[in-house]
Amino acid sequence: MEKLLKIGIVGCGAIGSSLAKIITSDFTQKAKLCALYDIDMQKVYRLSAELKLPKLAVLSIDELIRKVDLVVEATKSESSLEIAKKTLISGRDILIMSVGGILGYEQELRLYADEHKVKVFIPSGAICGIDGLKASSYSTIHKVILTTIKPPKAFIGVPYVLRRKIRLEN
Numbered sequence: 116m117e118k119l120l121k122i123g124i125v126g127c128g129a130i131g132s133s134l135a136k137i138i139t140s141d142f143t144q145k146a147k148l149c150a151l152y153d154i155d156m157q158k159v160y161r162l163s164a165e166l167k168l169p170k171l172a173v174l175s176i177d178e179l180i181r182k183v184d185l186v187v188e189a190t191k192s193e194s195s196l197e198i199a200k201k202t203l204i205s206g207r208d209i210l211i212m213s214v215g216g217i218l219g220y221e222q223e224l225r226l227y228a229d230e231h232k233v234k235v236f237i238p239s240g241a242i243c244g245i246d247g248l249k250a251s252s253y254s255t256i257h258k259v260i261l262t263t264i265k266p267p268k269a270f271i272g273v274p275y276v277l278r279r280k281i282r283l284e285n
């Protein structure tokens with residue numbers, strides 16, 4: 116039987132929770148979810164209870180890294196670089212969701228990855244259809260319209276919203 120890829124998720128918010136559910140429902144032949152971590156431990160306990168896998172909760176990123184082959188970062192851009200470095204130095208692969216946080220540091224991460232013989236995965240994700248765009252760019256692209264729909268609460272704490280004193284609850 117093929118060896119299962121051991122995965123740990125850092126950040127149990129919207130993306131981390133969705134990924135955890137998909138891994139444990141649709142990818143059991145390929146992967147095993149082994150650990151969950153969040154700075155807000157309530158979220159970890161809530162998600163592991165929802166998955167009916169209470170043993171997944173760990174108390175630190177270091178503990179999570181030790182248990183897995185692949186770390187999935189799903190936190191925020193301010194944290195992703197540090198999490199990525201820590202993971203790569205520990206000899207684990209990483210999938211980075213908060214890609215904005217590693218802008219300008221790609222070469223540094225590549226060096227860490229090469230040195231420790233591990234991989235960095237960067238999904239195109241929210242910019243859906245980027246593969247289509249690449250293909251279209253062989254011709255001429257006149258215009259691209261990207262429409263993103265998010266619930267207002269997704270913007271709570273965002274600097275622009277705070278600066279403009281926008282009250283999202285209203």
Ligand SMILES: NC(=O)c1ccc[n+]([C@@H]2O[C@H](COP(=O)([O-])OP(=O)(O)OC[C@H]3O[C@@H](n4cnc5c(N)ncnc54)[C@H](O)[C@@H]3O)[C@@H](O)[C@H]2O)c1
Pocket residue numbers: 125126127128129130131152153154155158189190191192194211212213214238239240241242
């Ligand atoms: N690449 C893509 O396609 C794509 C798509 C959507 C979202 N994202 C990004 O993924 C990230 C997660 O998005 P989300 O919608 O799940 O956000 P969310 O706010 O719902 O969840 C983020 C979670 O990370 C936790 N967290 C924050 N800092 C942490 C840290 N240092 N260590 C551990 N946990 C920490 C928070 O407590 C929260 O539970 C965001 O950076 C978002 O921009 C990427």
